[in-house]
Amino acid sequence: MKSASLFEIVAARCWNVLNEGKTFTPVFVLSVFLIANGFTVDPLQFGQALLVTLPLFVVHYIFDFPLHLRWFLVVPLAAFVALSSHWNNGLLVWALGLYAFFTVFFWGTLYYHLRIGTTWWNFTRIWKLFLKNTDSTSGNVFEQLPKVFLLLLVFDWVYGALGGGVAVQSPAGGFAGWIESFGTLYAGFVAVVTLYSWLVHRLFFTWKPKEYEDSTSNAQVAEAKAKRVVVIVIDGCRKERFEEADAPFLNHLRRTGVYYHQMETVYPARTVVCFSSMFTGTYPREHGIQSNMVWKLGVRVESIFDKLKQQGKKGVLFGCAHLIDAFGDYVESFTAVEKNDIVDHKIMARAKEIMRRENPDLMVIQMIAVDQTGHSRGVMYPEYLEKIKESDRLIQDFYEWMDREGILEDTVVVVMADHGQGNGIGGHGHLDEGERFVPFLINGPCIQQGMEVKEHRSIVSLAPTIAYLLGVPFPDYSRGPVLVEAIGTVHSEGVTA
Incomplete structure (x- = not known):
């Protein structure tokens, strides 16, 4: 299997600009305005209009409107139309048409066909999935469209008032005249929208996971409990679908190890964010990765990979190009x-090669087919269960290969997901139904057998638990408690209990 090329790494970052909702909104709004006006706008007036509307763009960048909060976006849109009496049917039709083209045909059909081989007829299903989508991406229809409509109408109103259009009569004096005529009204509107957005989040945004406040302190690292830890991440695996799937080997690992029923992901539940929390032991506000769109490369706190390196040990993260943005040289990438x-067949085959070549103390493998199936075909369809079944067979093959190679001895295996997936296009980010809790099992010679843990835990416990098992210090900002309840008496010769 090929590694991710430099082109793919750059392309993945560019795609994130369009995929992540925060960055998509301003890019799409300005693009629609230019296209609708035939790219014949006056550059000076366009720049002035952008300067005037920039505060409103910033407000909509700062404030997500997760899940049911997105319905609050209708109020500022209605208020602006009522105050300004400004409406532009043609512009909004352009926005709606281009948005449908981007999501349903470009993203949902062409992109998925070219990248992962989804059928050319995917548009016949995916349009329905987008209408159910609630995640933090550009595909969140009922969050993006109110934001887009408001920003477009405001921009068009300002641009027209400056003399660039026919919808609003231009005041005398150009930009200075606009400030004199409309500045106070507009500034008041922006201030009210800002306060309104803050209040909505303060009063109604109540489902963000509760964080551990203290550093990891429920265990002291001593001698290693295991020789090696292998973490297999089934990206985007929804917990209840995991439990419904035909997965006999993973069920065997559950029965002979420890299974967590309430292992919670972090907010926002985006892949790079979750992996960063999993392997630093802390939250986005500390490790700095807030979405898949990474503005400053690298987590800004120590990771478990750093701690292993400091102790003369080795950790390898075998994953997609996105993860390089967080963990840099620790990532061995795949296309x-x-x-x-x-x-996933190619991923697991290449993982065997890496294990042979690097002999790492910590091996992390990201499997992506389940996640991609959820995004392209939906999580509530048979294809999604089939991909989990396929993952089961591939993990069994890898596990048996480790056994034959003598790698499995004194090795702890973790199988988990970084986040779940919601209804619709299998979105994730806002912690909708199906996103919050993830499958998590741990198995090995020093792990309890046949235990089910029903108390709440968090994926930030992964890094300190790995450190505890391998006998290295916790990452410096680690907050997750070690999963000590899963670790029992060691039966293998040569490994200290």
Whole structure:
């Protein structure tokens, strides 16, 4: 299997600009305005209009409107129309048409067909999935469209008032005249929208996971409990679908190890964010990765990979190009431009090669076919269960290969998801139904057998638990408690209990 090329790494970052909702909104609004006006706008007036509307763009960048909060976006839109009496049917039709084209045909059909081999007829299903989508991406229809409509109408109103259009009569004096005529009204509107957005989040945004306040302190690292830890992440695996799937080997690992029923992901539940929390032991506000769109490369706190390196040990994260943005040289990447029916087969085959070559103390493997199936075909369809079944067979093959190679001895295996997936296009980010709790099992010679843990835990416990098992210090900002209840008496020769 090929590694991710430099082109793919750059392309993945560019795609995130359009995929992540925060960055998509301003890019799409300005693009629609230019297209609708035939790219014949006056540059000076366009720049002045952008300067005037910039505070409103910033407000909509700062404030997500997760889940049911998105319905509050209708109020500022209605208020602006009522105050300004400004409406532009043609502009909004352009916005709606281009948005439908981007999501349903470009993203949902062409992009998925070229990248993972989804059918050319995917548009016949995916349009329905987008209407159910509630995540933090550009595909969140009922969050993006109110934001887009408001920003477009405000921008068009300002631009027209400056003399660039026919919808609003231009005041005398150009930009200075606009400030004199409309500045106070507009400034008041922006201030009210800002306060309104803050209040909505303060009063109604109540489902963000509660964080551990203290540093990891429920265990002291001593001698290693295991020789090696292997973490297999089934990206985007929804917990209840995992439990419904035909997965006999993973069920065997559950029965002979420890399974967590309330292992919670972090907010926002985006892949790079979750991996960063999993392997630093802390939250986005500390490790600095707030979405898949990474503005400053690298987590800004120590990771478990750093701690292993300091102790003369080695950790390898075998994953997609996005994860390089968080963990840099610790990532051995694979290309995600591959048919979805074979991508995990190639990932697991290459993982064997890396294990032989590097012999790491910590090996992390990201499997992506389940996640991609959820995004392209939906989580509530048979294809999603089939991909979990395929993951089960591939993990069994890898596990048996480790056994034959003598790698499995004194090795702890963790199988988990970084986040779940919501209804619709299998979105994740806002912690909708199906996103919050993830499958998590741990198995090995020093792990309890046949235990089910029903108390709440968090994926930030992964890094300190790995450190505890391998006998290295916790990462410096680690907050997750070690999963000590899963660790029992060691039966293998040569490993200290």
